[in-house]
Amino acid sequence: MKSYASARTAGKAVAALCAAVALTGGWTGCGKADVAGKTAEGAAKEKTGGAAAAAAGEKKGGAAGAAGGEKKGAAAERYTITGVVVAADVAKKILIVTHDEIPGYMPAMTMEFLVSAGDAAVAKPGQKIRAEMIPSKDGDFRLEKIWPDEKAVVDAVAAGAMKLRQETFTRGKNAYREMGETIPDFALYDQEGRVVQSGRFRGKMVMINFIFTRCPVATMCPASTTKMIAAQKQAAEAGAKAIEFVSITLEPAYDTPGVLKEYAVARGIDTTNFSLLTGPEAAVRDLLTQFGVIAELKGELLQHTLTTLLVGDDGKIVHRADGSAWEPKDFVARMKK
Numbered sequence: 001m002k003s004y005a006s007a008r009t010a011g012k013a014v015a016a017l018c019a020a021v022a023l024t025g026g027w028t029g030c031g032k033a034d035v036a037g038k039t040a041e042g043a044a045k046e047k048t049g050g051a052a053a054a055a056a057g058e059k060k061g062g063a064a065g066a067a068g069g070e071k072k073g074a075a076a077e078r079y080t081i082t083g084v085v086v087a088a089d090v091a092k093k094i095l096i097v098t099h100d101e102i103p104g105y106m107p108a109m110t111m112e113f114l115v116s117a118g119d120a121a122v123a124k125p126g127q128k129i130r131a132e133m134i135p136s137k138d139g140d141f142r143l144e145k146i147w148p149d150e151k152a153v154v155d156a157v158a159a160g161a162m163k164l165r166q167e168t169f170t171r172g173k174n175a176y177r178e179m180g181e182t183i184p185d186f187a188l189y190d191q192e193g194r195v196v197q198s199g200r201f202r203g204k205m206v207m208i209n210f211i212f213t214r215c216p217v218a219t220m221c222p223a224s225t226t227k228m229i230a231a232q233k234q235a236a237e238a239g240a241k242a243i244e245f246v247s248i249t250l251e252p253a254y255d256t257p258g259v260l261k262e263y264a265v266a267r268g269i270d271t272t273n274f275s276l277l278t279g280p281e282a283a284v285r286d287l288l289t290q291f292g293v294i295a296e297l298k299g300e301l302l303q304h305t306l307t308t309l310l311v312g313d314d315g316k317i318v319h320r321a322d323g324s325a326w327e328p329k330d331f332v333a334r335m336k337k
């Protein structure tokens with residue numbers, strides 16, 4: 001609960017900033033609640049407690065933290081850990097994990113960790129995970145940024161990222177996929193932490209958009225998600241067959257499978273044929289380049305454009321809407337019935 005409170009408080013602070021940026025032009029700024037996510041990305045088996053975490057602690061220790069009446073300083077201490085899930089208690093939001101040694105801090109052992117509702121829901125006994133551990137003052141330990149850590153799974157996603165990297169590099173200025181072109185292959189994680197290979201969608205049409213879960217600008221990502229849900233409902237009503245919906249995150253370092261799961265539940269997304277995808281930062285960046293989506297961190301603002309695509313069952317782009325003014329019915333009309 002603590003981290004929810006802090007994220008919400010920080011989110012409000014940036015929302016005001018975002019609105020200001022939104023007025024300046026085509027760009028819309030969406031706030032990053034904090035910059036800790038950036039330091040988490042790629043952190044190997046090392047303490048991420050250096051300068052970056054200290055900076056995050058400083059931010060959180062400020063006015064927002066004081067207003068929340070909570071001690072945020074403890075959040076500055078973060079350790080990257082690996083382990084195996086033994087059990088998940090969804091109601092209590094607890095994971096029991098047998099974790100490896102945390103050098104200089106804790107020997108290998110089996111213990112309880114507080115997690116988010118989404119992370120508790122996604123966890124599967126026997127699953128290997130990688131996460132950041134945050135000790136609290138009252139002796140609790142919290143896990144955040146939980147990612148699958150099975151070797152085969154990690155290798156498949158890394159191979160997908162490598163292929164995308166090479167392809168984006170080779171295509172250079174022609175990286176952007178025009179209408180009628182085939183979309184790039186990718187391997188990402190969905191909201192259950194399962195690997196999703198793009199090949200899975202061949203033979204089906206796919207409607208794709210790009211969002212991030214903590215986007216504070218109501219007219220941007222939240223509205224885009226609402227319209228994707230509307231398109232999914234309309235497609236079902238229209239008898240559209242073999243159609244999948246995919247939302248790829250713009251902020252993979254924060255949007256872990258568990259975070260996406262929680263977002264899907266909170267938004268009432270029917271995930272039968274609607275996947276929320278995340279993965280390595282590089283893979284997402286290459287996809288954004290190839291799909292013509294711009295997302296850049298300007299200070300603490302994640303500024304981004306919106307693009308919604310419809311991909312045919314042959315993998316070719318058949319419709320594309322840039323910006324926020326698209327209508328679900330224009331997409332549904334192009335779906336095979």
Ligand SMILES: [Cu+2]
Nearest residue numbers: 030215220221
């Ligand atoms: Cu947004």
